[in-house]
Amino acid sequence: MSINARILIVARDDTRAGPLAEGLDRLGWRTITARGPYAAMAALADLQIEAAIVDVIGGGEDSLTMARRLKAACAPRRLPVIAIATPSPDIEAAGFDLTLAPPLHPSQAALRLESLVRLAISEEEFELRRETFAERGRRLEHPEEEGGPYRVLAVGEPAPQFLALSNALAEVGAEVVGAFTAYTAFDYLHERPFDAVALWAGENQQEALSISAGMRRNTRLFHLPTLLYQRSDSYVTTAEAYNKGIADVASPDTPETETARRIVELARAYRRQNAIRIALERARSSGLMDAATGLFTRDLFAAHLVRLAQAARARNRPLSVCVLKIAEKPEVTVARAGGWLDRAIPQIGSMVGRLVRVEDTAARLGPELFALALPATGLTAAKAAGERIAAVIACTAFDAGDNRPPFVAEFDIGVAELQPGESAARTLEIAASRALQKQAS
Numbered sequence: 001m002s003i004n005a006r007i008l009i010v011a012r013d014d015t016r017a018g019p020l021a022e023g024l025d026r027l028g029w030r031t032i033t034a035r036g037p038y039a040a041m042a043a044l045a046d047l048q049i050e051a052a053i054v055d056v057i058g059g060g061e062d063s064l065t066m067a068r069r070l071k072a073a074c075a076p077r078r079l080p081v082i083a084i085a086t087p088s089p090d091i092e093a094a095g096f097d098l099t100l101a102p103p104l105h106p107s108q109a110a111l112r113l114e115s116l117v118r119l120a121i122s123e124e125e126f127e128l129r130r131e132t133f134a135e136r137g138r139r140l141e142h143p144e145e146e147g148g149p150y151r152v153l154a155v156g157e158p159a160p161q162f163l164a165l166s167n168a169l170a171e172v173g174a175e176v177v178g179a180f181t182a183y184t185a186f187d188y189l190h191e192r193p194f195d196a197v198a199l200w201a202g203e204n205q206q207e208a209l210s211i212s213a214g215m216r217r218n219t220r221l222f223h224l225p226t227l228l229y230q231r232s233d234s235y236v237t238t239a240e241a242y243n244k245g246i247a248d249v250a251s252p253d254t255p256e257t258e259t260a261r262r263i264v265e266l267a268r269a270y271r272r273q274n275a276i277r278i279a280l281e282r283a284r285s286s287g288l289m290d291a292a293t294g295l296f297t298r299d300l301f302a303a304h305l306v307r308l309a310q311a312a313r314a315r316n317r318p319l320s321v322c323v324l325k326i327a328e329k330p331e332v333t334v335a336r337a338g339g340w341l342d343r344a345i346p347q348i349g350s351m352v353g354r355l356v357r358v359e360d361t362a363a364r365l366g367p368e369l370f371a372l373a374l375p376a377t378g379l380t381a382a383k384a385a386g387e388r389i390a391a392v393i394a395c396t397a398f399d400a401g402d403n404r405p406p407f408v409a410e411f412d413i414g415v416a417e418l419q420p421g422e423s424a425a426r427t428l429e430i431a432a433s434r435a436l437q438k439q440a441s
Helices: 014-026 037-046 061-074 089-093 106-134 160-171 182-191 205-216 238-243 256-285 298-315 330-337 340-355 379-394 424-440
Strands: 007-010 031-034 051-055 081-084 098-100 151-155 175-179 196-201 226-230 248-250 319-326 361-366 369-375 411-417
Touching: 007 014, 007 037, 007 061, 014 031, 014 051, 014 106, 031 037, 037 061, 051 061, 051 106, 061 081, 081 106, 098 106, 098 256, 106 238, 106 256, 106 298, 106 369, 151 160, 151 182, 151 256, 160 175, 160 196, 160 226, 160 256, 175 182, 182 205, 196 205, 196 256, 205 226, 226 256, 238 248, 248 256, 298 319, 298 361, 298 369, 298 424, 319 340, 319 379, 319 424, 330 340, 340 361, 340 369, 340 379, 369 379, 369 424, 379 411, 411 424
Parallel strands: 007 031, 007 051, 051 081, 081 098, 151 175, 151 196, 196 226, 226 248
Antiparallel strands: 319 369, 319 411, 361 369
């Protein structure tokens, strides 16, 4: 048994679980397999499991109750649970977060796991922010998922197989918009919101993959799920498609109704993610944020960090704090003396806020001092996050006044991870001292 397992797979045998576990292990998602509910509960009690996958097909009637049982056993930590099964109303009603049809490719599972784990952490963060804001007389509205039919963009030439899929989508209640070319598809994607995209890889399979790649390069479309509907004799391998960001792959050999349900499943998960993201972003208009940067104020951050630390212990999750102090450089000293650094701080703070994940908390602690609270994040990942933000901002030139070249803002970075028995204030103090030590050196 690996004590570092992140993913619990519940399956009676290795028919589907064996290859999946082996592939996920290679991709860095260390797994542990349980043959039944008792073994599954023991694994949840002993390990920091981030998500579970249940083989419903080979699990019998008990497998339909597993989602709720696993979630209850992990509370208050939110546990995403994926079902390996053909999507159906019964599976959805059983409490699974997502249903994926077999054969489940490890790369496909890894993409969905990353998305669902982040969603779970975001939902935990939203509940904590509601409590922090309520203490100050502000109410954060609970995320409301958008109603109405799921909107699906179907892209590709009007082949009979693809038209049949579009009809099947309409039959399961989806609203389908057709686009015959990549140009038309991106026009639609920029003009109106969609919940999923179906790409027909018929005669021109590379064009379908290029559309997916283009969506991955767009921050607004990055998380929009895509299903690649390709011919049975396609030369594009399943692994290649998933590695390019495709969320699911189907062929005309798959019944159109099943493929349509798979697209709707992806759309359902996407709407849920969108709802929580919008709810968290509403915090910026609460009236409690720093007026210049839109970040948490020092006092608000301190109160929220205490709550984050308490929750991290209760949920058996890591928590890290990163402090970013504008580094002392000759050009920065000149810009400060002329008041130009003060003018740049709102833009710098705004960039910090945009460069963190939606579940992270960014704050302005002082005139030139910023902090990040990173839930479910260990020390190494927190360092990487701080360095990434600093690198992006260091590529931006800020105005230094007439007859002076623009200046850049670099950061001294300090990071600390919450330790057992340690207070949130102490963790922040350690991170800040590490940043200041770098400045002094």
